[in-house]
Amino acid sequence: MYLIGLTGGIASGKSTVARRLVEHGAIHLDADQLARRVVEPGTACLQAIVDAFGDEVVRADGTLDRQRLGEIVFQDDEARARLNAIVHPAVRELSGRLIAKAEAEDPDAVVVYDVPLLVEAQVDHPFDLVVVTSAPKRAQVRRLVEERGLDPIQAEARVDAQVSDEERRAVADVVIDTGGTLAHTMGQADALWVDIEHSQREARERPSG
Numbered sequence: 001m002y003l004i005g006l007t008g009g010i011a012s013g014k015s016t017v018a019r020r021l022v023e024h025g026a027i028h029l030d031a032d033q034l035a036r037r038v039v040e041p042g043t044a045c046l047q048a049i050v051d052a053f054g055d056e057v058v059r060a061d062g063t064l065d066r067q068r069l070g071e072i073v074f075q076d077d078e079a080r081a082r083l084n085a086i087v088h089p090a091v092r093e094l095s096g097r098l099i100a101k102a103e104a105e106d107p108d109a110v111v112v113y114d115v116p117l118l119v120e121a122q123v124d125h126p127f128d129l130v131v132v133t134s135a136p137k138r139a140q141v142r143r144l145v146e147e148r149g150l151d152p153i154q155a156e157a158r159v160d161a162q163v164s165d166e167e168r169r170a171v172a173d174v175v176i177d178t179g180g181t182l183a184h185t186m187g188q189a190d191a192l193w194v195d196i197e198h199s200q201r202e203a204r205e206r207p208s209g
């Protein structure tokens with residue numbers, strides 16, 4: 001297996017790059033989706049969130065009120081740390097299991113683990129490559145406002161709740177510049193895929209033992 005850790009700030013283009021790699025044949029795991037699974041009704045995580053934040057963060061149908069919890073945690077560092085301490089261990093455990101399962105099913109698979117908080121949550125799966133998507137903050141805020149309906153204050157708060165691009169670049173093997181056109185991003189993703197295939201071919205041809 002070839003395991004890629006894909007990270008980057010909010011609305012920096014991680015999913016866009018991941019989708020392109022999937023078109024080339026990669027398997028995609030998405031930490032945001034896993035973080036939703038571990039807080040479904042009936043889970044220990046959801047109960048822990050209710051214990052920490054109160055009934056106001058649960059809807060009448062028993063599901064997590066994501067909007068309400070987001071309003072709380074993106075303007076309060078201490079509250080966000082409490083939420084992270086509940087959700088991140090469960091996501092780490094589930095992602096570890098799913099990565100192992102993907103490897104068991106296809107030892108030659110290329111797995112892209114899209115994990116927004118790779119740096120913040122100190123995700124330390126044995127990545128073959130760490131890829132960082134990077135766009136200027138003003139582009140992130142514009143995308144959040146125009147495409148996801150956040151108001152500019154909320155959008156800034158979300159960007160500011162994450163580490164800086166400098167901190168992400170410090171752990172990157174490859175940086176994809178996502179501040180330009182979509183075609184420019186896709187071109188870099190395509191070039192990355194060529195490099196990955198090359199690495200895999202070399203690894204296969206390397207005499208073992």
Ligand SMILES: CC(C)(COP(=O)(O)OP(=O)(O)OC[C@H]1O[C@@H](n2cnc3c(N)ncnc32)[C@H](O)[C@@H]1O)[C@@H](O)C(=O)NCCC(=O)NCCS
Nearest residue numbers: 009010031032035066069070073084087091116117161162
């Ligand atoms: C606060 C919650 C309920 C808001 O839900 P909402 O549906 O509005 O956002 P969603 O989960 O789709 O996240 C969107 C983006 O916000 C950013 N983000 C989410 N959680 C965090 C966090 N704890 N710290 C910093 N940024 C975050 C990420 O860039 C993410 O891609 C939700 O984000 C959450 O439960 N967060 C804690 C779990 C977590 O850290 N998830 C991120 C990957 S593990």
Ligand SMILES: Nc1ncnc2c1ncn2[C@@H]1O[C@H](COP(=O)(O)OP(=O)(O)OP(=O)(O)O)[C@@H](O)[C@H]1O
Nearest residue numbers: 009010011012013014015016143178180181182185
């Ligand atoms: N050059 C570019 N590269 C990538 N995305 C771009 C570019 N220009 C505009 N966009 C748009 O920006 C948005 C990026 O969203 P995307 O879901 O890929 O980001 P993300 O980092 O996965 O977000 P999140 O952190 O919320 O999961 C998309 O709507 C995409 O079309």
